[in-house]
Amino acid sequence: MTLKNKYIILLLYLLFANALQAQVSEYNHKAAFIERFTRFIEWPNSIERDTFKLAVIGKTPLKATLSELFIDLKIKGHNVELIYTNNLNDLTKVNLIFISKSEKKRINEILAFTDKYPILTIGDSKGFCDKGVHINMYVDDNYIRYEINQDAIEKSDLKVSSQLLSSAKIIKSND
Amino acid sequence: MKIFIINQKKIIKCILFSCLIFLSIKSSGQEFSDTLKAKDLVQLSFEELMNVQIKTGTLLSIKRSKVPSALTVITREEIENTPARNLVDLLEVYVPGGSFTNHWLGPRIGIRGVMSDQNNSFLLIVNGENMNSQYEKGSFFEIINRDLSDIEKIEIISGPGSVTYGSGAIGGIISITTKNAKTSDKINIGVAHNLTYRYSLINSNFSVKKKKFSVYMFGSIGTSEGIKNPKFYYVDRAHGYGCGYMSETWGYKGLGTPAPNFYADFQHRPEIKIQLDIDFLDEFKFQSRYTNFSFIKLQQKINSEEGPAFPGFYGQQFSLSLNNKHNFSKKTKLESNIGFQSQNHGEIYLWQRDNKPFNDITQRRYSFSENQIHLRSILTYEPFDKLKMAIGTEYRYWFYGTEWGKAKNSFVMNFAPTVNFAVLDSSSGFYSQYNKYGIVTLIDDPINANQISGFYEFNYMPFKNTTILFSGRIDKHNLAKMAFSPRIAFIQQLNKNNFLKLIAQQSVRLPNFRELYAIDFASEPTPEPERLRGIELIYSSVFLENFSVNLSTYCQSVNQIGFTEKNRSEIIGEFNTAGFESKLSYKLNNFNIALNYTYIKQLKWDPEYDFNTYISNIGIDSLDIPIIDAGKNRINNFPQHQLKLITSYKINKSLYVHFNARFASKYGQADMLNMFMSAHDNYGSLETQQEMSNIYNDLLDKGYSKSSFTSNISASYSFKLGNVNLVLSSWVMNLFAVNNIRYVYQFWEEGNNRQYPRQVGFVEEPRTFGISLKAKF
Numbered sequence: 001m002t003l004k005n006k007y008i009i010l011l012l013y014l015l016f017a018n019a020l021q022a023q024v025s026e027y028n029h030k031a032a033f034i035e036r037f038t039r040f041i042e043w044p045n046s047i048e049r050d051t052f053k054l055a056v057i058g059k060t061p062l063k064a065t066l067s068e069l070f071i072d073l074k075i076k077g078h079n080v081e082l083i084y085t086n087n088l089n090d091l092t093k094v095n096l097i098f099i100s101k102s103e104k105k106r107i108n109e110i111l112a113f114t115d116k117y118p119i120l121t122i123g124d125s126k127g128f129c130d131k132g133v134h135i136n137m138y139v140d141d142n143y144i145r146y147e148i149n150q151d152a153i154e155k156s157d158l159k160v161s162s163q164l165l166s167s168a169k170i171i172k173s174n175d
Numbered sequence: 176m177k178i179f180i181i182n183q184k185k186i187i188k189c190i191l192f193s194c195l196i197f198l199s200i201k202s203s204g205q206e207f208s209d210t211l212k213a214k215d216l217v218q219l220s221f222e223e224l225m226n227v228q229i230k231t232g233t234l235l236s237i238k239r240s241k242v243p244s245a246l247t248v249i250t251r252e253e254i255e256n257t258p259a260r261n262l263v264d265l266l267e268v269y270v271p272g273g274s275f276t277n278h279w280l281g282p283r284i285g286i287r288g289v290m291s292d293q294n295n296s297f298l299l300i301v302n303g304e305n306m307n308s309q310y311e312k313g314s315f316f317e318i319i320n321r322d323l324s325d326i327e328k329i330e331i332i333s334g335p336g337s338v339t340y341g342s343g344a345i346g347g348i349i350s351i352t353t354k355n356a357k358t359s360d361k362i363n364i365g366v367a368h369n370l371t372y373r374y375s376l377i378n379s380n381f382s383v384k385k386k387k388f389s390v391y392m393f394g395s396i397g398t399s400e401g402i403k404n405p406k407f408y409y410v411d412r413a414h415g416y417g418c419g420y421m422s423e424t425w426g427y428k429g430l431g432t433p434a435p436n437f438y439a440d441f442q443h444r445p446e447i448k449i450q451l452d453i454d455f456l457d458e459f460k461f462q463s464r465y466t467n468f469s470f471i472k473l474q475q476k477i478n479s480e481e482g483p484a485f486p487g488f489y490g491q492q493f494s495l496s497l498n499n500k501h502n503f504s505k506k507t508k509l510e511s512n513i514g515f516q517s518q519n520h521g522e523i524y525l526w527q528r529d530n531k532p533f534n535d536i537t538q539r540r541y542s543f544s545e546n547q548i549h550l551r552s553i554l555t556y557e558p559f560d561k562l563k564m565a566i567g568t569e570y571r572y573w574f575y576g577t578e579w580g581k582a583k584n585s586f587v588m589n590f591a592p593t594v595n596f597a598v599l600d601s602s603s604g605f606y607s608q609y610n611k612y613g614i615v616t617l618i619d620d621p622i623n624a625n626q627i628s629g630f631y632e633f634n635y636m637p638f639k640n641t642t643i644l645f646s647g648r649i650d651k652h653n654l655a656k657m658a659f660s661p662r663i664a665f666i667q668q669l670n671k672n673n674f675l676k677l678i679a680q681q682s683v684r685l686p687n688f689r690e691l692y693a694i695d696f697a698s699e700p701t702p703e704p705e706r707l708r709g710i711e712l713i714y715s716s717v718f719l720e721n722f723s724v725n726l727s728t729y730c731q732s733v734n735q736i737g738f739t740e741k742n743r744s745e746i747i748g749e750f751n752t753a754g755f756e757s758k759l760s761y762k763l764n765n766f767n768i769a770l771n772y773t774y775i776k777q778l779k780w781d782p783e784y785d786f787n788t789y790i791s792n793i794g795i796d797s798l799d800i801p802i803i804d805a806g807k808n809r810i811n812n813f814p815q816h817q818l819k820l821i822t823s824y825k826i827n828k829s830l831y832v833h834f835n836a837r838f839a840s841k842y843g844q845a846d847m848l849n850m851f852m853s854a855h856d857n858y859g860s861l862e863t864q865q866e867m868s869n870i871y872n873d874l875l876d877k878g879y880s881k882s883s884f885t886s887n888i889s890a891s892y893s894f895k896l897g898n899v900n901l902v903l904s905s906w907v908m909n910l911f912a913v914n915n916i917r918y919v920y921q922f923w924e925e926g927n928n929r930q931y932p933r934q935v936g937f938v939e940e941p942r943t944f945g946i947s948l949k950a951k952f
Contacts, residue, residue, distance in 0.1 A: 029224075032216030036224060069213040126384075140357040143225065150828075162765045162825060166252070167225060 029144045030137055031065040034098065034122055037135055037146075038075045040164035043095055044118050044157040052076060055083040055091055057110065058100030062124075066098075088113045099133060101125040107133070118157040129171040134158070136171075147171045235555060235563045235634050240715055243644055243664035243678045245333040245727045245756060247271070251354070254323050256823065256833040258887040258906035258945065260372065260438065261319045262329065266349070268821065268835050268887070270331050271727075271756040272773030276812050277938060278920040280488065280522075281470050282319060286333045287729065288752040288775050288810045289346030289707075292738050292922050294318070295687060296346035296705075298336065302353055302462055304496055307343055308518055309573055309624070310545055310588075311687040311744075314349060316492045316518070319438075319468055322376050322395040324365055324949075325450055327354045333756070334729060335682030335707050338646045338662040341569070341628055342685040345707045345733065353464070355452050356382040356389035360951045367397075367947035372438050374399035376446070387457060393450040401439025406939035407473060408877060408916075410870060418870045421475065432476035432483060437938055441469035441487030460498040467491040473919070473938070478529035479538065488522035491579070506558055512551040519544050519578045527608070536585060537608040543588045544579060548572045553630075563634040568627070573688070575622040588622070591693035591743040597622070616696075624688060626652040640668035650683070654691040658683040658704045676713040681706055686736065690744050703746060705736040725758040730778070735809065738922065739784070748782035750809045765825035773817045777810050802854045808846040811921050814839035814883075829893045836886035836911075844918055845880035848935060874935065878914030885915040900951040908943040915940060 038052075052075040056063055063084060070080040075095075083094060088110065091097060097119055099110060104125060111132045114121055121133045129136035129147045134156070137146045147169040153160050216224060219240075239246065247270045249257075259265045263275045263282045275282045278292065289296045295313025299306045308315045329351050336344035364379045376397025383390045409425065410418040417426025425431030440446065449465040469489035476483035496514035503509065523533065524540040531537050553567035577586045577599075584600040595614040598606045609615045630648040637643065644664040651657045662680035669675055684705040685691070694702055709731030717723045730753040737747035754775040761768050786806045818838040825831050848871060855867040875881070889906035909915055919936035 028213040028216060031213040032219075032224060035213075035217050036221060065213050069217070073214070073217065138357070140355075145225075145358075163221070163762060166765075166825065167221070 026139060026144070027060075027062045027065045030124060031062060031069050033137055033144055033146065034066070034096070035069065035073065035075065037120070037122065037164065038096065040161035041120055042159035043120075050078050051081045052078040053081050053083060053094040053096070055085060055094040055097045056100065057086060057091075057097060058102035060098070060100035060102070062098060062100070091119070092117065094119055096120045096122065099123045099125075099128065104128075107131050115156070120156075120158055135168075145169065235557075235565050235632050240674050240717075241642060241666045241676070243662065243666065243676055244336060245271070245711070245713060245725075245729075247273075247331045247333065249329040249331070251327050251358075253823075254326055254329070256831060256889055256891055256904070257835065258833075258889045258908045258943075259323070260369075260908070260943075261321055262323065262349070262351075263318050264908075265323070265329065266331060267837065268819065270333060271758055271771040271819070272333065272754065272775065272817055273331070274813065274817065274839070276918045276920040277473060279473050281315075283812075283920045284314065284318070284346070284349075285812055286331075286347045287731070287754055288750075288777070288813060289733070290812045290920070291346075291736075292920065293687070295343060296684060298340050298344040298348045300340060300348060300350040301464065301494075302351070302496075303498070303512070304494060304514060304516070305340060305343075306492065306494070306516070308520070308545060309547075309688045310520065310543075310575075311689040312520070313343060316466055316468065316490055317351060318349075319470065320446060320448065320466060321369075321374055321397055321399065322367075322378055322446070322448055324363075324378050324395065325353050325380070325393045325448060327352045327358050334711065334731070335660075335680055335709055337658075337660040337682040337684070338648050338680060339630070341648060341660075342650050342652075342658055342683055342704070345682050345684045345705060353450060353452075354380065354391065354393065356384050356391040356454065359391060362952035363949065364952075365947060365949040367945065369399075369943060369945040371941060371943040371945075372399055372402055374401075374438075378448075387455060389452075389454045391450070391452040393448065395446075395448045397446045398443070399438060399440050399446070401436030401471070402941065403436055405434050405437035406941075407434040407437070408874075408937050408939070409474075410874075410935045418873065425475075430475065435471040435473060435476075435485045437473075439471050441471045441485075441489055444469040444489055458500050460500075461496070462498070463493075463495045465491070465493045473936070477525040479525055479527075479533040480529055480531055480535075481533050484525070484533050486523050486525045488520075490521075491519040493517050506556060508555045510551075510553045510555070512549070514547075514549050516547045516549075517544055517579070518546075521578060536587065536604045539587050539605065541587050541589045542578050542581070543586055544576050546574050546576065561636040565632045567630050569630075570625070570627050572625045573623060589689070590616075590696075591690045592741065593697045594618075594693040622692065624652065624654055624691070626650055642666040642668075650685070652685055652691070654688075654695045654701070655685045655704065656701050658685055672717040674713075674715045676711075676715075678711045678713070679709070681708045683707075684736070687744060693743075703734070705734060705746070707731055707733045721762050723758075723760045725756075727756040729754055729756075732779075737806075746783060748780060748784070750777070750781075751779040752777055752810065767821075767823045769819075769821045771817070771819040771821075775810060775813060775815055777808065780807055780809050782806070801858060802850055805850065806922075808843050811843035811846050812918065813843050815841035815843070831891040831893075833889045834886065836884065838882070838884045840882035842880045842883075842918075844921060844935075847921055848874060848880060870935075877937075877939075878916055879935070879937065881914045883912075883914040883916070885912040886910045898952075902949040902951070903947075904949070905944070905946045908945075909940055910942065912942070 066082055070082060074080065083090060097114060099121060103110060107128065122135045123133040124137040129149045132149060132152045134153045135146055135148050137144055148165060149171045249265055249269050254265065257265060257268055263284060266273045267275060270286060273286050275284050283290055284294050284297050293312050294315065295311065297314045299314035299317060301317065306316055307313050332348040334347060336348040340348060359380050359382050362381055366377045368375045374397055376395055378395030380393040407421045409421045417431060419425055421431065421434035423431050423433060447467055451463045453461040467490060469487060471485045471487040476485055494514065494516040496512060499511045501509050521542045522540040523538050525538050527537045549569065549571040551569040553565055555565045557563040575588065577583060584603040586599045587605050588597045590597055594616045596609060597616050597618045599618055601617055606615050606617060628648060628650045632646040635643045647661040649657060649659050660681055660683050662678065664676060664678040667675045686702050709729055711727060711729040713727045715725045732749060732751045734746050735748055735750045736744050739745050739747065752775060754773065756773045759770045787801060787803050821835045823833045852867055852871050855864050887908045888910050889904060891902055891904040893902045916937040917940050919934055921934045
């Protein structure tokens with residue numbers, strides 16, 4: 001086989017392999033981070049009926065990962081109830097909301113609603129923290145990093161551990 | 176004479192292969208280890224979770240708790256808040272057992288008993304690129320730059336690491352990751368001033384982040400006047416006969432001069448850093464970086480035609496690289512890199528003293544550029560949860576030429592005999608001045624070299640909690656023997672938070688290009704590389720998120736390369752050491768504390784040469800005072816015990832305080848002093864005994880070889896002015912200090928005459944005050 005032929009075959013292989021490319025999940029990491037964040041947050045009221053309610057709004061691959069993760073894993077000693085909804089009225093008694101990228105257009109509406117309650121809001125979309133989402137995850141050179149809107153979280157009735165703040169990028173709200 | 180001819184076919188193949196890879200790939204999602212499920216990840220400590228993708232020291236992504244090395248990570252927050260003049264100061268604060276001495280030619284890094292007359296036992300990596308100077312200097316750039324605000328983190332591996340990064344990492348790896356568009360604010364402007372070292376700097380960065388495109392730019396400039404009249408203690412009988420603090424009254428021959436300003440810019444060359452990063456199409460990264468520095472040699476002034484001046488040296492470095500990280504599938508990914516580096520090296524030695532101007536070519540020891548082109552690819556395949564593998568190849572090609580923009584007749588490069596000084600042009604003033612002494616070689620052919628390397632890593636989990644890591648690297652330099660660096664590591668997860676790691680490995684260091692070229696030129700047999708063979712046991716544990724323990728014990732053997740009287744670096748003997756390192760860390764809300772203790776012991780020294788020397792007091796008396804087995808303590812530049820404390824406390828949202836302290840005892844430096852004292856006592860005249868006794872007592876009075884303590888403190892206050900976030904910091908180095916002296920590097924040459932303890936010397940580093948202001952937009 002000539003050198004030229006070898007490179008043509010290699011090129012075809014690389015292109016073919018590229019076509020087979022699958023989405024590599026970063027959501028395992030993000031789900032683990034969501035669970036970890038809850039360890040550093042204090043909610044003002046006892047969690048109702050011994051169930052920690054975690055809601056996901058919008059379309060996200062995170063749903064499947066969260067379902068698998070919280071089959072038997074507890075948050076703050078409570079069983080976790082997962083709520084997948086787009087209806088804000090379903091959210092009055094939840095403890096944590098993950099807001100998907102798909103909700104970018106209605107983010108202000110969602111936050112206007114959640115601001116009335118001690119609900120931790122988490123996202124993974126650029127600019128969410130600026131809007132007032134409490135914690136926003138992002139990818140930095142293969143690491144998951146997170147930013148915290150300190151003003152927003154201080155305005156809520158939630159208490160955040162300084163240990164969580166110390167590793168975060170602190171963001172101020174767009175006022 | 177053998178001159179290497181470039182194999183153009185090979186280069187074309189490599190370039191073609193790399194281009195093919197770059198051209199044939201499209202964008203993909205971010206790369207993440209898919210073998211770790213969310214359920215596994217929630218078991219990790221917070222620190223581990225934040226560092227799931229850590230890769231320093233391995234080819235494959237691996238959890239930090241499983242990294243088969245003693246790893247220290249210095250974070251951005253720690254860099255910003257720790258009082259430090261440069262990177263080597265940070266290393267001394269954070270790395271268990273890490274320390275440094277001052278050579279006449281700059282700082283010399285020491286970890287685990289490994290310290291050389293050049294920093295070529297350590298590899299300096301910047302954003303994954305090996306930035307070592309191959310000529311002879313090793314880790315030369317970046318280590319004394321004052322501005323560290325462009326650095327996101329520094330990872331340091333204590334001990335051997337050439338299995339991952341190639342020849343040179345006998346003593347350790349220093350891996351710098353710079354900030355980028357994702358980790359920095361949009362606009363930052365910072366200024367800093369050190370009142371004692373009289374340096375000022377200003378820096379700024381700017382970043383733009385778009386969906387498929389981001390740009391990060393950083394620039395800084397700084398100048399340093401250095402410490403005026405530093406307390407530089409100097410003992411020398413060969414060049415002026417004196418002892419004491421360097422000053423105009425130093426020495427008995429009237430050859431004293433004021434001491435050089437410590438850490439001042441040489442010839443007022445400002446220190447500059449420039450960085451430009453462009454990320455595009457998700458998986459491509461273009462990086463370019465320029466840094467420079469200069470250093471005034473620690474010695475007396477020397478005459479030149481323009482009057483007395485201090486010799487010194489400088490370096491400039493420029494690099495370009497294009498990186499691609501591509502996921503072919505969930506299980507297969509490829510990292511490719513193509514890059515170019517160029518380093519300028521210049522040293523003004525003042526050989527001709529007052530016969531020539533300071534900058535005349537005949538005053539130089541060297542003036543050249545070292546240039547490198549490299550290609551690298553690593554293919555990672557993770558077919559099962561239990562098995563991961565990586566295989567890679569690298570090609571590096573070096574060529575040497577004049578300093579940037581200079582004429583061919585300005586080139587001077589100092590090689591080992593028989594080349595000695597090389598010039599490229601017979602019209603060179605250096606050639607006409609020194610050729611008559613037979614120490615200059617006119618080189619007609621290109622000066623170049625190349626190396627091809629292959630490396631692999633297999634990560635296999637035979638049982639649920641057991642990982643076995645097989646790694647290896649083969650380097651073939653065209654002027655050296657093939658070097659093989661294998662490693663095997665067993666990692667046992669004892670329970671949720673406890674890990675036990677057993678690592679056995681060989682790490683190699685090829686001789687410097689300075690030696691390799693000269694040996695090849697003389698058609699002498701190809702030299703052996705330096706080999707470190709070591710075994711290490713590490714235990715790490717995390718309790719309740721807050722408390723972590725890392726214990727490490729190691730035993731290593733090196734066929735040590737040293738500088739000999741032949742003006743060459745050669746294998747001088749077998750040197751075995753053992754040591755223990757511990758690190759305890761505790762975090763509670765806003766308070767962090769870490770305590771490191773390290774111990775090192777020399778087990779064996781089996782020299783190749785008779786290290787017998789004698790003191791010949793030229794011009795003073797005719798005594799030849801023998802010192803038998805002179806260089807027998809090979810850890811003579813280290814304290815045997817080091818205890819380091821690092822604390823930080825975030826008092827409130829605005830105020831942050833950092834404090835660190837270092838206690839060291841049983842300094843190996845005592846050995847040389849005692850050896851000289853004993854030799855004089857046994858063989859000296861009454862006159863020399865009295866002289867030596869005076870030197871000895873004076874040194875002890877100054878704290879030489881005694882236990883030492885020093886401490887540093889800083890405070891940062893954050894506040895807002897309009898829309899701008901400001902951070903005002905101030906710091907004090909050596910706040911409380913006892914016997915805190917910075918030793919001069921001690922080394923022994925086989926068979927050389929030595930007058931008194933020639934390499935005994937130190938600088939008393941004073942209490943230092945600094946202040947900085949940073950604005951974030």
